[in-house]
Amino acid sequence: xxxxxxxxxxxxxxxxxxxxxxxxxxxxxxxxxxxxxxxxxxxxxxxxxxxxxxxxxxxxxxxxxxxxxxxxxxxxxxxxxxxxxxxxxxxxxxxxxxxxxxxxxxxxxxxxxxxxxxxxxxxxxxxxxxxxxxxxxxxxxxxxxxxxxxxxxxxxxxxxxxxxxxxxxxxxxxxxxxxxxxxxxxxxxxxxxxxxxxxxxxxxxxxxxxxxxxxxxxxxxxxxxxxxxxxxxxxxxxxxxxxxxxxxxxxxxxxxxxxxxxxxxxxxxxxxxxxxxxxxxxxxxxxxxxxxxxxxxxxxxxxxxxxxxxxxxxxxxxxxxxxxxxxxxxxxxxxx
Amino acid sequence: xxxxxxxxxxxxxxxxxxxxxxxxxxxxxxxxxxxxxxxxxxxxxxxxxxxxxxxxxxxxxxxxxxxxxxxxxxxxxxxxxxxxxxxxxxxxxxxxxxxxxxxxxxxxxxxxxxxxxxxxxxxxxxxxxxxxxxxxxxxxxxxxxxxxxxxxxxxxxxxxxxxxxxxxxxxxxxxxxxxxxxxxxxxxxxxxxxxxxxxxxxxxxxxxxxxxxxxxxxxxxxxxxxxxxxxxxxxxxxxxxxxxxxxxxxxxxxxxxxxxxxxxxxxxxxxxxxxxxxxxxxxxxxxxxxxxxxxxxxxxxxxxxxxx
Numbered sequence: 001x002x003x004x005x006x007x008x009x010x011x012x013x014x015x016x017x018x019x020x021x022x023x024x025x026x027x028x029x030x031x032x033x034x035x036x037x038x039x040x041x042x043x044x045x046x047x048x049x050x051x052x053x054x055x056x057x058x059x060x061x062x063x064x065x066x067x068x069x070x071x072x073x074x075x076x077x078x079x080x081x082x083x084x085x086x087x088x089x090x091x092x093x094x095x096x097x098x099x100x101x102x103x104x105x106x107x108x109x110x111x112x113x114x115x116x117x118x119x120x121x122x123x124x125x126x127x128x129x130x131x132x133x134x135x136x137x138x139x140x141x142x143x144x145x146x147x148x149x150x151x152x153x154x155x156x157x158x159x160x161x162x163x164x165x166x167x168x169x170x171x172x173x174x175x176x177x178x179x180x181x182x183x184x185x186x187x188x189x190x191x192x193x194x195x196x197x198x199x200x201x202x203x204x205x206x207x208x209x210x211x212x213x214x215x216x217x218x219x220x221x222x223x224x225x226x227x228x229x230x231x232x233x234x235x236x237x238x239x240x241x242x243x244x245x246x247x248x249x250x251x252x253x254x255x256x257x258x259x260x261x262x263x264x265x266x267x268x269x270x271x272x273x274x275x276x277x278x279x280x281x282x283x284x285x286x287x288x289x290x291x292x293x294x295x296x297x298x299x300x301x302x303x304x305x306x307x308x309x310x311x312x313x314x315x316x317x318x319x320x321x322x323x324x325x326x327x328x329x330x331x332x333x334x335x336x
Numbered sequence: 337x338x339x340x341x342x343x344x345x346x347x348x349x350x351x352x353x354x355x356x357x358x359x360x361x362x363x364x365x366x367x368x369x370x371x372x373x374x375x376x377x378x379x380x381x382x383x384x385x386x387x388x389x390x391x392x393x394x395x396x397x398x399x400x401x402x403x404x405x406x407x408x409x410x411x412x413x414x415x416x417x418x419x420x421x422x423x424x425x426x427x428x429x430x431x432x433x434x435x436x437x438x439x440x441x442x443x444x445x446x447x448x449x450x451x452x453x454x455x456x457x458x459x460x461x462x463x464x465x466x467x468x469x470x471x472x473x474x475x476x477x478x479x480x481x482x483x484x485x486x487x488x489x490x491x492x493x494x495x496x497x498x499x500x501x502x503x504x505x506x507x508x509x510x511x512x513x514x515x516x517x518x519x520x521x522x523x524x525x526x527x528x529x530x531x532x533x534x535x536x537x538x539x540x541x542x543x544x545x546x547x548x549x550x551x552x553x554x555x556x557x558x559x560x561x562x563x564x565x566x567x568x569x570x571x572x573x574x575x576x577x578x579x580x581x582x583x584x585x586x587x588x589x590x591x592x593x594x595x596x597x598x599x600x601x602x603x604x605x606x607x608x609x610x611x612x613x614x615x616x617x618x619x620x621x622x623x624x625x626x627x628x629x630x631x632x633x634x635x636x637x638x639x640x641x642x643x644x
Contacts, residue, residue: 106531108511175541180548189505189549191534270541273534274510285534295537299512 083316087309094303099310105276105287107296107304114311116278120288121318123193124268125261128200132261133254135201136208137243143209144216145238163206171270174199179271186283191273193282199267204257211256215249216242248333252326259322263315265290289315388602389417394428394441397463397514398591400623401610402441408619409609416602429455432594438603440594443518455594460610462626464558464580464588465519466567468543470550475499477569480586484523486553489530494551506533507542507554515539519555522587539624555587557624577630591625 090099094112102113139159143152174195182198183190219242227237243250273285274295287295289311300308392402399422406418423431425442432440433453443463446455467483469475478486478497485491486504495501508529509516520526536542542554547564558575561567567575571586579585593607609615616627 104531106528109528176544176548179545183505183549187503189507189534189545189552269537274537275532275535277532280532285532287535295510295512295535298510 080316083309083312087306087311087313090303090306090310094307094310099307100314103278105292107300107307110303112303112307114289114292114307114314116276117287117289117292117311118314119278120272120286121262121290121315123286124196124200124272124288125258127193127197128204128261129254129258131197132201132204132257133208136205136253136257137212137250139205139209140212140216141238141243144213145234145242159206159209162202163210167203167264167267168270170199170203171267174267174271182283186281188281188283189273189285190283191271191285192279193272193286195271196268199271200261200264203264203267204260207260208253208257211253212246212250215246215253218249219245248329251329255322255326255329259319262318262322263290265294269294388415389419390439390602390606391419391431391437392439392441392606393421393423393431393437394439394594395425395443395514395591396422397425397443397518398422398441398460401461401591401620401625404619404623405610405615406606408615409606412609413605416605418606429453429594432596435596438595438600439607442592442594443514443589444521445590445592446594454597456597456599458593458595458607458611459590459628460593460607461591461616461620461628462580462588462630463518463591464575464585464626465515465522465555466558466561466575467553467555467570467587468546468561468565468567469553470546470548471564471566472550473499473566475568476566477572480523480571483568483570484525484527487519487524487529487533488527489532502551504553505549505551506530507545507552508533508535509539509542509555510535510537512537515555515557518589519587522589558626559621559624577626580626581630 090112094102099112099114100118101115102111103115104111104113105116139155143156143159147155178198179190179195181190182192182195186192186194223241223245224237227241232240268288269291272287272291274287274291275285276287276292277285279286293308293311296304296308392406399420402420406420409418410416425444428437428440428442429446429450430440431437433450433455440455446453446457467478473494475494475497482491482497486497487506487508489506491497491504493501493503509519520529534545536545539556539560542556543560543562543565546552546554558567558580561575569575573579573585575585575587580588593610595603595607598604599607610620611628613629616629620627
C-alpha cells in the first residue's frame with residue numbers, strides 16, 4: 001500500500017512494465033507485493049529504480065504482516081492447547097460414556113452428565129435455523145434481486161446493524177418482552193426453547209443474509225438475462241435459476257449461521273432458564289453447553305472445572321466440524 | 337504491533353513528516369505521569385507493608401460488606417492495610433482460629449465442635465430472604481414446609497396451597513449465589529432443589545421475572561424487595577426489619593465477625609467501623625442486608641426500598 005508512489009514511478013519507466021502484464025493475467029490471490037519484490041530482484045540496473053529505504057520498508061512490512069497472520073494462528077493454537085490440557089482429564093476421570101451420555105448434571109453431587117446440555121445446544125440451534133434461514137434467504141433475495149438501489153440503501157445497513165447489536169441486548173429484549181408473551185402461549189414462565197428459537201433466529205439473520213446476498217451477487221448477470229430471454233418471470237428466475245445456482249454459497253451461509261447459533265451465549269443464557277435437564281416442553285427451562293459454562297464458572301473447582309473445560313472441548317470440536325464442512329462444501333462447489 | 341511499522345517508517349521519513357515526531361513526543365509526555373504514578377504507588381505500598389495489616393477472610397456473602405468498608409476504612413486510617421478475601425464461612429472460622437487471619441467472617445453460627453476454639457462473636461448484620469410472588473397472585477401465606485415442598489418440585493400447582501389452578505413457575509438462583517446457599521440451608525435443610533427450575537444469575541433478574549409472571553415464585557434478599565413484587569408471610573410472619581430483628585421471621589440468619597479472643601486494637605477499630613451507624617446504613621444496606629443496628633431502631637419498616 002505504502003509502495004504506491006514507487007509503483008507509479010515504475011510505470012513511467014519502460015523496462016519495469018514487464019512483470020505487470022503477467023500479474024494482471026495471474027490469479028487474483030497473488031498479492032501485489034510480489035510484483036514489487038520481483039522488480040527489486042531483477043538483474044542489476046533495475047535495482048536503482050527503488051530506493052534502499054523502500055526495500056527495507058517492504059521487507060519490514062512483509063514480516064509484519066506475516067507476524068499478524070502468525071499471531072492469529074498462535075491464538076487459536078494456544079486456546080486449543082489450554083482448553084485441551086485443562087479439559088482432557090474429564091474423559092479419563094468421569095469416563096467418555098458417563099460424561100457425554102450421562103443424563104444428570106449435578107456437579108455438587110459429582111454427577112457430570114452433559115447429554116441434556118448437548119441436546120439443548122443442538123435443539124436451540126436447529127429451531128433457530130428453521131425459523132431464521134427462510135427469513136435470511138428471503139431478505140437476501142429481496143436485497144439482491146428485487147429491491148431498488150434506494151430501498152436497498154436503507155435495508156442493507158439495517159440488516160448489518162442487527163449483527164452489531166450486543167447479544168446482551170437481545171437477551172434483555174427476550175427476557176423482558178418476548179418471554180412474557182411466550183409464557184401466555186406456552187404456559188409456565190416463558191423460559192425455554194420457544195423464546196430461544198425466536199431470539200437466535202433474529203441473531204443469525206445477518207450472517208446468513210449477508211453471505212447469501214454475496215452468493216447471489218457473484219452469479220454472472222448472463223444467467224439472469226438468459227432466464228428472462230426464455231420468457232421466465234422474475235419469480236421463476238429466482239427460484240428455478242438463481243437460488244439453485246447459488247446453492248453452495250447458501251449452504252455455506254447456513255453452516256456459518258449454525259456456528260453463530262451454537263456459540264451464542266449471553267442472549268441464550270437470559271431466555272432459556274438454565275435448568276440442566278431435558279425440558280418437558282418447548283416452554284420449559286433447559287440449558288446449553290455455553291450457558292452452563294458461564295453459570296458454573298464462577299464457583300466451579302476441581303473436577304467440576306475440568307468438566308467445564310471438557311464441555312469447551314466439545315464446543316471446539318463442533319465448531320471445527322462446521323468450519324471444515326464449509327471448506328468441503330466450497331471445494332465441492334468449485335469442482336462442479 | 338500496529339505501531340511498529342509507522343514508527344519504523346517514521347524514522348526514515350522524519351524530515352518530511354514532522355507530525356510523527358510530535359506523536360512520539362506526546363507518547364513520552366503521556367508516559368511520564370504514568371511512570372511517576374507507578375513509582376509513587378510502589379513507594380506507598382512499601383511504606384504500608386511496614387505498618388500493621390489486618391487479614392479478613394471467610395464468607396463470600398459478607399465479602400461485599402468487608403471489601404467496600406475496608407476501602408473506606410483504609411482511606412480514613414492512612415497506613416492501615418486491610419486484606420479481604422472470600423473463601424467460605426468454614427474456611428474463615430478455620431483461619432481465624434489457627435491465627436492465619438485476624439478476623440474470620442461467617443454467615444453461620446459456630447458448630448458445637450467449634451465452640452471450644454475461643455472465638456469471640458460480633459454479629460454485624462442480618463440476612464433475611466423474602467419469598468416473593470407476583471402481586472396478582474392471591475396466595476399471601478405459606479408455611480416453611482410448603483415453601484420447601486414447592487422449591488423441591490413436590491408441590492407443582494398453586495391450587496395445592498390455596499391459590500388458583502395454575503402451574504407454579506419456579507425461579508431459582510445460580511449456585512454461586514450466597515442467597516441460594518442461605519435459602520438452601522434455612523428452608524431446604526440442604527436438600528436438593530427441583531432441577532427443572534429456571535436458574536437466573538442475579539437478584540435483579542429474579543425480581544424482574546416475578547414482576548412480570550403471574551405464576552412465578554422466587555426468593556431474594558429482603559433488602560431488595562420492591563412494591564412490584566409481593567413478599568409472602570412464612571409460618572404466618574411477615575418479613576420486615578422488626579420480625580427479622582426479634583427472630584420471629586424464620587428465613588433469616590446472622591452474619592458474624594469472629595476474632596480469636598478479644599480483638600487487637602486495629603481489628604477492634606475495623607469492627608467498630610463496620611458497626612458504625614454510617615457503614616451500617618450505607619454499605620450494609622446497599623449489599624441487601626439488614627443493619628445490626630436495626631435492633632435498637634424500633635418502628636422502622638423493611639429495609640431499603642429503592643435497592644439497586
